[in-house]
Amino acid sequence: MQKTFKNEKILFAEPLFQCDGLAGFTRSELYENAIHRTLRINQLKKEHNWTQEDFDIAIRCLNYEVGFVIHLSMFIPAIERLATDDQKAKWLPLAESYRILGTYAQTELGHGTNLMALETTATFDPRTDEFVLRTPQLSSMKWWPGSLGKTATHAIVLAQLIIGNKNYGMNPFMVQLRSLEDHMPLPGIIVGDIGAKLGANSNDNGFLILNDVRIPRENMLARNSKVTKDGRYIQTSTNKANYATMVLVRLSIIRWAEDTIKNGSLIAIRYSAVRRQSSLQAGGPEMQVLDYQTQQYKIFPSLAASYALFFTYEAMMKEYEIAYAQIMRGNNQLLGQIHGQLSGLKAFASDLVTYELEMCRRSCGGHGYLKASVVGETLLHTLPLVTVEGDNTVMYLQCARYLLKQIAKALAGQDVDEPTSYLKKDILSYTCPVQKGEHCTNPNYLLKIYTQRAHSAIASVARQLQFDLESGKDQSSAFNNNLVSLVQAAKAHCQLCLMKNFVESVSALERTCSENLASVLRQLCLYFGLHGIVTASGEFLESEAIGLQQLEWIKAEELKSLAAIRPNAVALVDAFDLHDQTVMSALGRYDGNAYQHLFEAAKREPMNQTQVPPAYYKYLRDLIKGQPLAKL
Numbered sequence: 001m002q003k004t005f006k007n008e009k010i011l012f013a014e015p016l017f018q019c020d021g022l023a024g025f026t027r028s029e030l031y032e033n034a035i036h037r038t039l040r041i042n043q044l045k046k047e048h049n050w051t052q053e054d055f056d057i058a059i060r061c062l063n064y065e066v067g068f069v070i071h072l073s074m075f076i077p078a079i080e081r082l083a084t085d086d087q088k089a090k091w092l093p094l095a096e097s098y099r100i101l102g103t104y105a106q107t108e109l110g111h112g113t114n115l116m117a118l119e120t121t122a123t124f125d126p127r128t129d130e131f132v133l134r135t136p137q138l139s140s141m142k143w144w145p146g147s148l149g150k151t152a153t154h155a156i157v158l159a160q161l162i163i164g165n166k167n168y169g170m171n172p173f174m175v176q177l178r179s180l181e182d183h184m185p186l187p188g189i190i191v192g193d194i195g196a197k198l199g200a201n202s203n204d205n206g207f208l209i210l211n212d213v214r215i216p217r218e219n220m221l222a223r224n225s226k227v228t229k230d231g232r233y234i235q236t237s238t239n240k241a242n243y244a245t246m247v248l249v250r251l252s253i254i255r256w257a258e259d260t261i262k263n264g265s266l267i268a269i270r271y272s273a274v275r276r277q278s279s280l281q282a283g284g285p286e287m288q289v290l291d292y293q294t295q296q297y298k299i300f301p302s303l304a305a306s307y308a309l310f311f312t313y314e315a316m317m318k319e320y321e322i323a324y325a326q327i328m329r330g331n332n333q334l335l336g337q338i339h340g341q342l343s344g345l346k347a348f349a350s351d352l353v354t355y356e357l358e359m360c361r362r363s364c365g366g367h368g369y370l371k372a373s374v375v376g377e378t379l380l381h382t383l384p385l386v387t388v389e390g391d392n393t394v395m396y397l398q399c400a401r402y403l404l405k406q407i408a409k410a411l412a413g414q415d416v417d418e419p420t421s422y423l424k425k426d427i428l429s430y431t432c433p434v435q436k437g438e439h440c441t442n443p444n445y446l447l448k449i450y451t452q453r454a455h456s457a458i459a460s461v462a463r464q465l466q467f468d469l470e471s472g473k474d475q476s477s478a479f480n481n482n483l484v485s486l487v488q489a490a491k492a493h494c495q496l497c498l499m500k501n502f503v504e505s506v507s508a509l510e511r512t513c514s515e516n517l518a519s520v521l522r523q524l525c526l527y528f529g530l531h532g533i534v535t536a537s538g539e540f541l542e543s544e545a546i547g548l549q550q551l552e553w554i555k556a557e558e559l560k561s562l563a564a565i566r567p568n569a570v571a572l573v574d575a576f577d578l579h580d581q582t583v584m585s586a587l588g589r590y591d592g593n594a595y596q597h598l599f600e601a602a603k604r605e606p607m608n609q610t611q612v613p614p615a616y617y618k619y620l621r622d623l624i625k626g627q628p629l630a631k632l
């Protein structure tokens, strides 16, 4: 599942990467530890001639608990995508050698989603051939960018370009924030950390106020548009190309989601295999909780999601690479498709894993509430994914916007993109594919059900929008009246994508892997499809892709699937090939000794380093001895 990291032994031989000790770290210690880790991985990369992929896998093995995440995943890719060749030649070597440390400063205190309303301005001054950057009011200050608080020496600042009295929209500007001599903020720059978060506290997300900061004209990243010395704005590509970095990170978030749900399902399944509690026969031996149908019902969805997201990431990475190669050659034909697909899938993947991670945590009972179980920590660390790189609702709506355009093309007899080719079918020509119970044991039949449900959801909201417009509603009212249905249609399309990628990937694997493995993967794919229909049965019924009889067969088959997966559940998570130090969980260790590891973790608890707590001498001693307490 995860390209086995041949360098695991090297990485985890170093105490720095042994994660047991992170509990109890202060924010400053977490921050320093993260920086130390990334720089040490960089040294290991040089010492052992690791590839960039090895470097990335090392970071994923550490669950992204490293420093410079935005520098590596946004600042450098933004230079690659938004800068001219000359600008790349200047800035990339500095960034790649960590001579400058960057962030991607787009979001403001007052705006994150609505980029058109960003308030930071970059005003061209032809007298000095410079841009003057300012955050005009409190709500304008940049707020959230990772590494902005204490680390970044430079930021790619997204600002409204002003020439004369005209606003040319959001453009990217390279701004130095701190001195490269003493790291002090430069004149006009007020910068700092925005404070503790629910998780990911090793990251110094920051704020930035720009008070008339002057930068040379050449600091506007000018691949897609530029300003001439005499103040003319020349656009060389769609200004949406300036959004390209976000598209890449949305793809990375799908993989981040896959990595975290693999951790969660591995912990839940391994622990459920060793935890014995209660029994079904009076006086009988206590059962492995993994044998309870309800426990399987709680945690097998995370197992299936792990594989579904793995296959979807692989498919989307290929789709992105094709689109990106064309875009970098100036051909933006696939820009809309890749944006629509990745907006929706980033939202769907992050929604799916945050839900299933909580189910994994709950399945561990009381111990799931201990930091040492790590499932809760993983959830806290994953929660931002439903917001970063675009709030999920907004991302679903971007996907829905794409789907509406595609179905309009389909209805007009025009070509549509491959991911929406199903919309070419006549919506009235669908017949329920499942005519007998045994059809529910074939993922290909289920795929037809998902296709019809997605097509129906998109066609239905398109019709409703058309009806509202024809009834006299203006565009924005008609849209706002149908946002919930638009999100539902986007989710239906995304769930179809996951199911399609799962079915097609297993079908491709069957041609090369053993029948045993093929059978296990087919079973998991079938379960993923069945469970998805059951959990959204109302929508599937509404689409007429299934009736009550089919739903009855599907629900029965889903429960049978639980029992079929049970014998292979532990092997399926072992197949993730995750090192104990990656999973970090006392409940999910490969040796299965959960209780021993829990107790070891408790013994490492800082409070246990002394037998008698300081509070005893301040408060408890007099209390216990019945002596009057001094005034507190």
Ligand SMILES: CCCCCCCC/C=C\CCCCCCCCC/C=C/C(=O)SCCNC(=O)CCNC(=O)[C@H](O)C(C)(C)COP(=O)(O)OP(=O)(O)OC[C@H]1O[C@@H](n2cnc3c(N)ncnc32)[C@H](O)[C@@H]1OP(=O)(O)O
Residues within 6 Å of the ligand: 056, 059, 064, 068, 069, 070, 072, 073, 104, 106, 107, 112, 113, 114, 115, 116, 146, 240, 241, 243, 244, 246, 247, 249, 252, 253, 256, 335, 336, 339, 387, 388, 389, 390, 391, 394, 398
């Ligand atoms: C991966 C390995 C890396 C190696 C290093 C390893 C070390 C790193 C460790 C791990 C890597 C992990 C990677 C993940 C890191 C995650 C960290 C994340 C930190 C967070 C960062 C951020 O949050 S950055 C800020 C993100 N902000 C947003 O996303 C804002 C959301 N809002 C918008 O995008 C736009 O406002 C919105 C799309 C909502 C509206 O656009 P707008 O132009 O205002 O109007 P609209 O009419 O809707 O669109 C017009 C037109 O433009 C098209 N379009 C919109 N967006 C895009 C786009 N992104 N790309 C292409 N086209 C776009 C849209 O479809 C419309 O087209 P038409 O319909 O007019 O044709």
Ligand SMILES: Cc1cc2nc3c(=O)[nH]c(=O)nc-3n(C[C@H](O)[C@H](O)[C@H](O)COP(=O)(O)OP(=O)(O)OC[C@H]3O[C@@H](n4cnc5c(N)ncnc54)[C@H](O)[C@@H]3O)c2cc1C
Residues within 6 Å of the ligand: 070, 104, 105, 106, 107, 110, 111, 112, 113, 114, 143, 144, 145, 146, 200, 205, 384, 387, 388, 389, 390, 391, 392, 393, 394, 397, 483
């Ligand atoms: C951990 C973390 C790291 C981050 N790192 C960075 C970074 O490095 N660089 C950076 O620039 N930013 C960063 N961000 C900011 C992030 O990109 C924004 O928070 C995100 O884009 C959401 O925007 P917002 O916060 O303004 O939410 P809002 O858009 O204000 O969302 C509030 C609510 O309004 C709803 N809403 C908003 N617009 C619409 C609409 N059009 N239709 C329907 N509903 C709508 C949303 O669905 C949501 O429910 C980070 C955020 C977090 C949490």
